[in-house]
Amino acid sequence: MGGPEIDRLIGMLARLPGLGPRSARRAALALLRQPEARLLPLARAMEQAAQAVRTCSSCGNLDTRDPCGLCSDPLRDRGLVCVVETVGDLWALERACVHRGLYQVLGGTLSALGGVGPDDLNTAPLFARIAAGDVREVILALGATVDGATTTHWLGERLAATGVAVSRVGHGVPMGGALDVLDDGTLAAALAARRPAQV
Amino acid sequence: MGGPEIDRLIGMLARLPGLGPRSARRAALALLRQPEARLLPLARAMEQAAQAVRTCSSCGNLDTRDPCGLCSDPLRDRGLVCVVETVGDLWALERACVHRGLYQVLGGTLSALGGVGPDDLNTAPLFARIAAGDVREVILALGATVDGATTTHWLGERLAATGVAVSRVGHGVPMGGALDVLDDGTLAAALAARRPAQV
Numbered sequence: 001m002g003g004p005e006i007d008r009l010i011g012m013l014a015r016l017p018g019l020g021p022r023s024a025r026r027a028a029l030a031l032l033r034q035p036e037a038r039l040l041p042l043a044r045a046m047e048q049a050a051q052a053v054r055t056c057s058s059c060g061n062l063d064t065r066d067p068c069g070l071c072s073d074p075l076r077d078r079g080l081v082c083v084v085e086t087v088g089d090l091w092a093l094e095r096a097c098v099h100r101g102l103y104q105v106l107g108g109t110l111s112a113l114g115g116v117g118p119d120d121l122n123t124a125p126l127f128a129r130i131a132a133g134d135v136r137e138v139i140l141a142l143g144a145t146v147d148g149a150t151t152t153h154w155l156g157e158r159l160a161a162t163g164v165a166v167s168r169v170g171h172g173v174p175m176g177g178a179l180d181v182l183d184d185g186t187l188a189a190a191l192a193a194r195r196p197a198q199v
Numbered sequence: 200m201g202g203p204e205i206d207r208l209i210g211m212l213a214r215l216p217g218l219g220p221r222s223a224r225r226a227a228l229a230l231l232r233q234p235e236a237r238l239l240p241l242a243r244a245m246e247q248a249a250q251a252v253r254t255c256s257s258c259g260n261l262d263t264r265d266p267c268g269l270c271s272d273p274l275r276d277r278g279l280v281c282v283v284e285t286v287g288d289l290w291a292l293e294r295a296c297v298h299r300g301l302y303q304v305l306g307g308t309l310s311a312l313g314g315v316g317p318d319d320l321n322t323a324p325l326f327a328r329i330a331a332g333d334v335r336e337v338i339l340a341l342g343a344t345v346d347g348a349t350t351t352h353w354l355g356e357r358l359a360a361t362g363v364a365v366s367r368v369g370h371g372v373p374m375g376g377a378l379d380v381l382d383d384g385t386l387a388a389a390l391a392a393r394r395p396a397q398v
Contacts, residue, residue: 003263005248012241017229018222027215028248029287032261035249042211043245049204049227050234050242062231064202088228 006032058129060105060122062087070094070102077101079136081126083155085109085143093141101139109147110154123155130162137165144171144189205231257328259304259321261286269293269301276300278335280325282354284308284342292340300338308346309353322354329361336364343370343388 006028014024031039055061056068063069070076080101084090085108093099104126108116129135138159142148152168159166171189173179179187205227213223230238254260255267262268269275279300283289284307292298303325307315328334337358341347351367358365370388372378378386 002261002267003251005244005251005263006261009244009248012244015237016226018218018225023217025290026217026287029261029285029290030216031245032248032252033286035252038214039245039249043242043249045204045208045211046230046238046242046245049208049231050238052202052204053231053234062201062205062228064204068201086228087232088225091224091228 058125059103060087060107060125061090061103075100078134080139081129081135081137082139082141083126084141085148085151089141089143099139104138106142106151109142109145109151111147114147118154121151123158127158127162130159130164135164137167140166140168142168144185257324258302259286259306259324260289260302274299277333279338280328280334280336281338281340282325283340284347284350288340288342298338303337305341305350308341308344308350310346313346317353320350322357326357326361329358329363334363336366339365339367341367343384 009031010021010024010028013019013027014021016024019027031042052064053062054064054066056063056066056071058067058071061068061070065072077100080099081104082093082099082101083104083106084093085106087105090103090105093103104123106121106123108114108121110116110118110121126135126138130138140152140156142152156166156168170193171186172193173182173186173190182190208230209220209223209227212218212226213220215223218226230241251263252261253263253265255262255265255270257266257270260267260269264271276299279298280303281292281298281300282303282305283292284305286304289302289304292302303322305320305322307313307320309315309317309320325334325337329337339351339355341351355365355367369392370385371392372381372385372389381389
């Protein structure tokens with residue numbers, strides 16, 4: 001429709017997460033209607049991001065600086081490291097303002113089906129920081145999936161062997177969530193993680 | 200989060216139709232994770248589209264050629280012109296393979312609230328084609344909104360004055376649609392547009 005350039009643009013937009021063929025067509029049309037005001041600026045923003053953004057060699061975060069803004073922030077607690085699967089998880093925790101320490105982004109989880117083994121995960125910088133004596137506690141904040149639990153178990157054992165304190169995020173009823181829509185696994189985890197009620 | 204380049208990219212993606220802040224972050228992360236394989240190719244596809252794509256001076260379609268592929272196709276019925284609001288509407292009709300004539304893209308509808316008057320609509324090429332004696336029938340395929348109906352009425356009168364046959368698309372129950380979910384206006388239009396049943 002309208003030449004290979006338009007087809008290619010729609011095809012590439014449709015592969016973005018959250019967009020399908022239909023919304024990719026709408027997005028492409030919205031951009032093509034204002035090539036100078038919208039399409040070219042977005043293309044330039046993408047090129048600038050591709051040039052500027054790098055992976056932090058210390059924690060695996062994406063940033064224009066290396067070490068990233070979090071790792072080089074003197075106000076962050078360097079003794080407390082939160083281990084997450086992806087940069088998206090790191091962003092979510094930062095938006096929530098719930099962790100004032102540093103991070104370690106694994107880049108995934110152990111996955112037998114996906115062919116992801118221990119060597120594929122970005123754990124070396126964390127063990128280097130522990131060996132340097134910088135780390136007091138490691139919080140494992142991986143997803144509550146089979147692969148996430150496997151990774152938590154595997155990494156927890158390796159970390160405990162270094163003598164550092166290891167914890168994992170709590171499982172249970174999400175805030176604002178009703179019990180009758182939750183799955184059995186979450187309900188079991190919530191009962192197992194019960195606490196004395198503060199009356 | 201991670202520098203102004205990432206923030207700008209997310210902000211521009213979030214303004215695309217169909218994407219919000221959350222899906223824009225996901226899309227930006229998916230692109231940033233593979234800058235060479237995904238981010239730069241998409242940026243280049245956008246630049247190429249911005250350079251190559253132009254508005255057809257004959258019908259208002261977006262294409263890399265002017266006149267566009269439809270207007271220059273010798274197999275299309277040049278005597279039958281379908282009037283639509285947007286290029287997206289033209290694409291929808293082309294995907295459905297239901298119109299073998301040419302198009303006229305108005306670029307919008309008359310809108311008192313939106314400040315869109317007759318001079319803002321791209322109708323001149325259509326009247327030029329009619330004056331040249333090329334057009335047998337004009338089909339008004341505008342949305343069944345207040346503004347669409349206003350535009351259909353206004354343009355229908357102007358076209359009828361030229362002596363060309365003028366029709367509008369039918370209104371009624373959408374194919375695959377159940378009656379009990381339809382609004383009163385559609386039900387009224389469907390009853391008014393009733394036809395002898397083919398038993």
